[in-house]
Amino acid sequence: MTVILDRPYQFVPPSRGNLWPALIQRFRVVDHYLRKKEGVVSYECRNLDVFQQSLARGDGILLAPNHCRYADPLVMGWPARHAKTPVYAMASWHLFNESWFDSFAIRRMGAFSIFREGSDRKALDTAIEILAAAERPLIVFPEGTTNRTNDVLKPLLDGVTFMARASARRRAKQQGGNVVMHPIAIKYLCKTKIDPWAHHQLSRMESHLGWTTSPSRSIRQRTIRLAEALLGLREVQYLGSSRAGELHQRRDELIEYLLSTTETRLQMPSSDPDVRTRVRAIRTKVSAKWFTENPDEQERLRLRNDVVAADLAQELVSYPNCYLESADVTDSRIVETIQRMQESLWGKADVGIELHAVIEFDSEIAIPAEKAPRGVEDPLITELRDRLSSMIARLSKESRPID
Template sequence: MRRLRNDLPYTFRPPKLENWLRPLGLAINRAVHLKRKYRIAKIEAKGFEKVRELNEAGHSVMLAPNHSDHSDPHVVMEIASRHGMRPLFMAAREIFEVSPIASWALQGMGVFSVDRDGPDLSAIKTAITLLEKAADPLVIFPEGEIYHHHRRLDPLNEGVASILLKAAARLPAGKNAYLVPVGLRFFHDTEVEATFSDRLSKLEDRIGWTPKPRMPIDDRIHRLGTGVLALKETEYLGQAGSGTVQDRLTRLCEELLTLAEGRYPRDAKAVTPPERVRALRFRIRRRLLDGEKPPTPAERELLLDDLDRVFTALQAHSYIGDYLLEDPTLDRRAETILKLEEDLYGFPTYPIDRTARVIAGEPICVSEMLVSGVLPAKGGALPLTELLEMRLDGLLSSAS
């Protein structure tokens, strides 16, 4: 999870698919992103033949994968291309702000931006239009954020279901809208275990501790995680907390969100921590960019500090206290260390080859559910999101 401490005005970037760019983009994706950057040595896929059949028949297809790793969109793009499809992606605005060249390349490959913190009508309209055209599958990650725990989902954003329902209502006779859950799991080569001790030593040194290479790996991970949590509690709350790790994570998240919400109008519809974070970021950035009444230097600094607070709240929420202790497998150890590296260094490391296992679940025919009355025309986003969450949970459990 990457820090979002900026006050840049948002500019919508639409998709500008360039056919000549696609072969080059796919080659770079394989050689640079998958092989070198994310160390994806092998991709195993199931269920995409059905997706291709629906796409070739002219139906609207939305792929909704879980989002647990930075390589997720690169893996989905590669799998889709192997099956003769050209997927379009909705992606966070921040990746377009890296550089003009990055923005141009992303748009040329069919990626368009979305501001996750506000009502981005341009992104919503674009997604609906693309689904209406039904030329290519549309990929949207309903979790929104990357949490690095591959076996558990975070609450899904209802916006994905809402977009598909609106598109389904506009399709002509004979064309259906399908929602396809996609389960993504990553498995590490056993050689990754040999990297744990040195990487943990560097992380311990990062927070000023003396490395403990002779301590059992699970104890070191738990000790390090607890130490980082105590540092964050002390930074924001004045002292380290007590109780179980999960209780402390929940308390830190809640207190930071409550503190920030005391300075801005509360969004009554925002209930879960990710929803509350998005609502707060929207209000904070809107104030930072107020051209009619710009914030004073002191207020601006407080606003930026509040962005840090809500970021830390989301970080706390993203950790599951018993994730490693519940099932201390090789992959869960690797995931937890990688997550700690990203939070302490600002970026993760991928030292050893991995295998991506991707399963496209049974397509959900949203059009038929609407016609039969299983899904109501209004208010259908919630039950459809719950169905998607149940299907994704099943896929993640089966991809072992």
């Protein structure tokens, strides 16, 4: 569960010193962690020179990568190492509550908290201050949350460009100079053929469901079959029985049931078509009720279940339409889907497949000091989305196709 209900939110500021980031880079702590915990064993930085040019000019720099894996924030430590600069990063508050070591480490690497379940003026002010002063580059993931679909960009949060424009205004007033944003595409490629790993992991999950292995089926067929089975289990859990129909239709119907029944119980009907917006609203409502209304134990259990349902809806929407169609399926898509299913079943994915991270920088987008025009999408969001989508689509072709 990603909403912290054990204690109310408290802003966690970043560690401002340079000693810890320097030590972490010198002793390759990021490399060891990524290899052991995420299976990311190598990397390459592309077009790093455009980032270095922004650093040399003294610009306030906002780094805006796509966010498809938990490894992404640490992977961004590699270009920082090559550019010889520490960085700051905005991170969800729940990450500071995983363990004392994680909280200690991510603060020392420059992370500060953001409260996703409500307004967080301190986090916003901290980000604006960092960019206006050009203190260090700031990493913000414009998708907001990870999705484990490397080839699909999720909707971007408009708060990213609001923050960028506000910092550009402050920088212009205080000391002059520019604020720029660099779109960054992160793509994970499988180092070796995935067949032995994939067949083994699929057999583990099939055995968990009481199935016998089906050696006659391809990796793609077995993966789709398992996805259908896991969806069916969720349908039984929430709807009472599994449904018939196309996989994407069944997914959408279950998502709508999860969200609409939760919204009705919380008395917060929504007509917003975006699933993630509705999920964030549910999380915000649950957090507010938990900490302001002093609910009894029965209501607390219901609120916990509300968050679980919202989290499941967000998990389900991370299975894109046509992601495993035969014409487009690649080894990295298979690996992502298998690992996502393992997280759903066991809470943890197997990281035995070795990954190579490509971190590609795009040229800077100059941030204007003016406020965004009203009544239309911020042109900065449009440009950021278009650039990221183009880069991701191109990098997706570097994965191996799977029959």
